[in-house]
Amino acid sequence: MIELKGVSFSYASSAGPRRQVFEGLNLLVRQGDYAALMGPNGSGKSTLGKLVKGLLSPSSGEVRIGGRPLNPGEVSPRVGYIFSNPENQIVSSIVEEDVAFGLGNRGMDPALMSARVEESLRMVGMAEYRTHSPHLLSGGQQQKVVIAGILAMECEALVLDEPTSMVDLRDRREILDLFQRLHEEKGITLLHITHSFEEALQAQDLIYLKNGRVSFYGPPEEFLTSTPSAGPSNLQIPPIYQIIQGLRERGHPIPPGVHSYAELKSFLLEREKAPRS
Template sequence: MEHIITTKNLSFKYQSSEDTQQLVLKNLNLEFEKGQFIAIIGHNGSGKSTLAKHFNALLLPTEGKVYVKGMDTKDKNLLWDIRQTAGLVFQNPDNQIVAAIVEEDIAFGPENLGIPPDEIRERVEYALKVVDMLQYKDYAPHMLSGGQKQRVAIAGIIAMKPECIVLDEPTAMLDPIGRREVISTIKKLNKEEGITVILITHFMEEAVNADRVIVMDDGKVILDGTPREVFKEVKLLKKIGLSVPQVTELAYQLKEEGFDVPTDILTVEEMVRFLCQYA
């Protein structure tokens, strides 16, 4: 499989003050396959958002390398190509929406790339259709709900035609309805549009949807595997201050009480099927 993003011995330090530095990422070696849906989880301060900012060169490694489709993020001449390949969606959509009308906001990125007007119109319509927001193209963004704003922010990235979208806790500020809207959009981008998705999240139920889950703690990767492989490690996840999906927690508690329950149950449907065997 083709690797769209690769990190080699990646370490990163923030300058805390004039003479002190804080090591946030520690010698990370990761490969992300094209077309995958990857979730990265970890408690606050684990380094996951710092890592995300390396994927489109908002931050550059203190040591080591990050390659986006083979392009070194430290090469300033490749910056635009890197950011066209890997788009970044922030936690707060208000920080990403720049125009007074939805349609104009989606067009902003392609316009800055010098795309011809006819193609811009096609890209805007396509992007809005993908996120199911075409009917709101003439709306002012401030009139939209949080979930709708975030979908507009995602559409603005889609209009740039990236091969990879990195989403840094895009549902953290949303209510449950908004979260469902955004996660549905993310899944559609991955499964129907073939876009590689890297989702930074602290909602375990969102990570269940991924092909691969990476768990970070203190700037290092401590677990990396399928959701089923990762979330069955309940004790380890709890030790570093993370929860697991509620139904997985239920299975774990039943197992602790002596019931013969699989520890890798991820969904309510799986739990229902298991319990029905004993009905």
């Protein structure tokens, strides 16, 4: 569980007054929830993520992870943070060493460590690259290695800060599927910062930040139909979403789990096969 209670935060500015990002912000992300965090550029998404990890500390208020408050200046070992650019988070020239890096710092038993590394690499589908150099992998594969390293640390929550913005389309799908598995199989709380509404649709909840405030918090599907002022006018709505909405408006019972062309196609084909009543 991620909890912010009355959190205020501002950045120092060399010229002029401090830049106030949050003032008395309250937010609760339930244990095991998959929450997408959206909002315009500069609305404070990354700042919020860094407050959750403890990379930044609030000037007032409290951040709690799993019910325990973070002390000022404390970086939470229970939260993993994944940045857009995996290269900035890769520290070793061999995949398995990179995944083991955080564990080595904890002085763990070597046999246990090796099992943990193996399991984490398997989880992200990168076991066969164990002995490869991370620097020769694609951006998406590198991102998976970074995620394996964080999984090895057994974090209870992950902050994903635009994790797919630097990976190609195929790797992007695999990484998004991985988040879904981490949510379903491992019960890890996910806070997924994204500019893509299509990505947000696979989350359970969508949190929309605007001017340092939460202007929407609910199922992603309800976001577009909620208060029109909740979102920016320039939010790009994926065409598939418009098609599904259009079909629903014309009385087709498309279930809530259908988000992609493939899912829509298999739903329609199934319905075709079903005996008509």
